[in-house]
Amino acid sequence: MVENLGRIVGKLFLFILFLSCFIFLDAQVKLRALDIAGNSFQQACVGEPFMLEVEMIDIRNSMQVPTIVGLDRFVAKRTGLYMHTVNGKSMIKYSYRVRIDQPGMYEIGPAVITDHKKKQVSNVVTVAVGDQSIAKKTIPKKKEHGNTKEFLRLLVDNNNVVVGQKVPCALRFYYNNNSIELKQIGKPEISSGVIKNVEGPLSGRESIDGISYKYIEWQWDLYPSQPGKITIPAYRVDFDVRPKRAHALGSFSLLFGPNAERKRVYSNAARIQVDPLPLYDGMVQAVGDFxxxxxxxxxxxxxxxxxxxxxxxxxxxxxxxxxxxxxxxxxxxxxxxxxxxxxxxxxxxxxxxxxxxxxxxxxxxxxxxxxxxxxxxxxxxxxxxxxxxxxxxxxxxxxxPQTTLSGSLPSLQQKSKKEKSRMIPANSIYPINSHGPWYPVTQREPMSWLLFGFLSSIPVGLWLYQLLWVWMTRYWCRNQLLWWRKKQAFWMARKQLKEAIDQQDVTRIYHIFVTLIANCCPESNVQISFSSIKQQLYKKGLSENIIIMWGKFFTRATEYAFMTNNKNKSSYTAFFRQAEQWINRFEAIRW
Missing domain, CATH: 2.60.40.740 (Immunoglobulin-like)
Structure with missing residues (x-):
């Protein structure tokens, strides 16, 4: 009995030992280099960030942060931690954002972690870092639907300067989507220079490869403080893109998920060769163009x-x-x-x-x-x-010399002055003179009565002018300036129609004409409706045929504005043309 029990215990011990060995053998640590989009790569650009990912599979000591050999040589920051467990098999990922400011071939790794007194070591990754000439292009290709991506450019006016020379720089964010809203600009640290005279944001347009882009620009001056090759790292911009669905639904879009999509783009990096100043015997007070x-x-x-x-x-x-x-x-x-x-x-x-x-x-x-x-x-x-x-x-x-009053001062006072002046040290500032007469000032003649009367009449005249202006303004606004209000109404209607044509938004036609006719009606209490507009057109002497044509046009505009199932985009162009013709016809009427 004892012998059988010993055999069972021995088999159980061997099973546990085999299971532990299997678990340790199954533990893995992997190290990968990825670009910002999460794709594997082996080549990076100077000053542009990329990602390092440490993946640990079935590591018991999951709270221990891995140590990556050689990572302290670069600008690196841990950005994320991901944990996942499926069927008892755990996986942990640590993410790092890394930037290398000098070109060359670099080996990073291995990643080392201690698991129950046993070191787990990952592979080593090799990253080639090149200059801007071999960096990826920042101008995106066209998408299938014809629009272009948003991208960021770092512009440097001069890449070969001396210490202390001004280097004008600019950061441009290119876009064509009007639904974009900028949120944050990531500014890298530049330890070998001083940034001054920051301006922006400024806006403009630029054509690149035949495509017209809008851009927002920030400008600044960089003054290098030490010689050598310095790198301006890549900047980043976070922005929100509001989907088209949110524009169509308005405030109701909040009920159907997030109202905007957060995106991030990186610019290119820039390298500047900074030469030392030549030797000079005297003192150099500045660098520049004076x-x-x-x-x-x-x-x-x-x-x-x-x-x-x-x-x-x-x-x-x-x-x-x-x-x-x-x-x-x-x-x-x-x-x-x-x-x-x-x-x-x-x-x-x-x-x-x-x-x-x-x-x-x-x-x-x-x-x-x-x-x-x-x-x-x-x-x-x-x-x-x-x-x-x-x-x-x-x-x-x-x-x-100082001038004195009539006659000379008593000799005692002069002697005391001399004694006081002797007591003042030679390297100090002498006190400002407070004795004796100052420069002679001629007495002015009194003001004439004619000039006094003229100056007194100026405020009275200004008061009368202001009173007359207020009266004329009230009179004209009440009786004479209705034509100006109508002129502004037609100008605003044409402007809103142009915006609707650019955006292909046919639903705005109804509101444009209702607002236009409301501004043209002299009665302030008229409620704008189809029947009231029809009565106004009869009063203006329009024929029955023209009024029937207007009724068809207005009914169609009402359907576009309030009936979503009646939008045929193929007929938008003709309908916009009719709207422009009706504005011109209404402008010829004497309202």
Missing amino acids: RKIEAQIKPAVVKEGEAMVLAIELEGDGDLEAIEIPELTELPKELKYYKSNSSIIEPMDKTTLPKKRFEFIVQGIACGEWEVPQQSFTYFDVHNRSYKTLQTVPFVVTIV
Whole structure:
């Protein structure tokens, strides 16, 4: 009995051991590279994202996140987790979005996970990353029904620049579907540059391969901060597409499922070669294209100790925000200055460039004529790829002595002033003078009575003009300006008819004519119906035959508007033409 029991236990132990080995052998870890649409591929474009998927089958330690060897070399982010179990067989998928910014051949993997102290290792995937020349095209092909897809383009004005040079960039979203609503723009991080002057959204049209597209555009300036090849990664745009069924059903479409479909598109990436600036012995203050530098001081003649404002204006194209207030060089020791503020002056038109204005407060501490020497500004010209220096024109300021009251001040006061002036350090700003007379001011003559009467009559005249204008407006609106209302009614009817023709929406014809006739009727309490319209046409002297033709047209418009089973698209063109003829005929009637 004991021997038989031992045999049973031994067989049970062997069965459990065999089952465990089978389970461990059946455990698998797979690593795949997919494009954004979920298709397998082996080649990606620089800066454009793709997906890595780790699939784990029958892994007992399901809560452990796999480790992918070599993934930390790239820009990667885990984006999803999927779990599935069928007939006791489990499957777990981890998804990662990966971006590689340098071309070449890369091996990613394997994915490693520890399952009951046993390492499970996946395969290794090889991804070829190429430049834009071998990247996939961003212009979609036509669909079968003639419409085109939505797509995104990243445009870069210059792909070979120097450090600090402005690179104009633009992002364009192309579409032809009016049911699109933008939701979110995914902006990648650019660590090797600074983005400034963001503008948009702007709209426009562009023809590509014979197809006219609408587009929405965002513009900005990129200033690279370090040399080398930098990559502007792909941007993404999320948008909703409202189905045609939702347009047809209106508010009732909410009862039949989602009202819009969320979609996402990616742009191309861009690579820019950034060269270092050539060696230069002096100080380089900017990079760009600068035209001129000017300096002026106001006032040019002041008393000793008074302040003047020295302004330097730099005109050109570059990173004006980054240009700091310069130091004034070779200024006479009799002139003290300190920095005040700076501002950017936008151009008035497209023929001029923006300016940056620097202001200084200058104070003369000794009498005489003193020259403010020329000030220099050195920059790297991006067109000629050389260093250039702009200089201001030197000018002279005059410092006059302080004038006193009649006679000289007591010697004691003069002595105390001298002692106070000696106590002021040489490198400080002298206080503004508060003693003695200022510049003489001539007394103005009194205003004449004639001028006083004329100025007093201006507000009275304006009041009378406003009163007359209100009276005339009320009178004209009540009796004389009905023709303007009718003219606007026919203009609006033609505009709505054109929109209905473009959209092939024949249901709008009924509402167009009901609104038109309501605006043309002089009685405000008339209820628009078939019989009331017929009475109005009889009053206007139309013949019986024309009124019968109108009745047929209006009945057909009513059927199109309220009977969904009576829409024959083949007859839309003729019906739209009849609607235009009736508008022209009604406009000739004196309502």
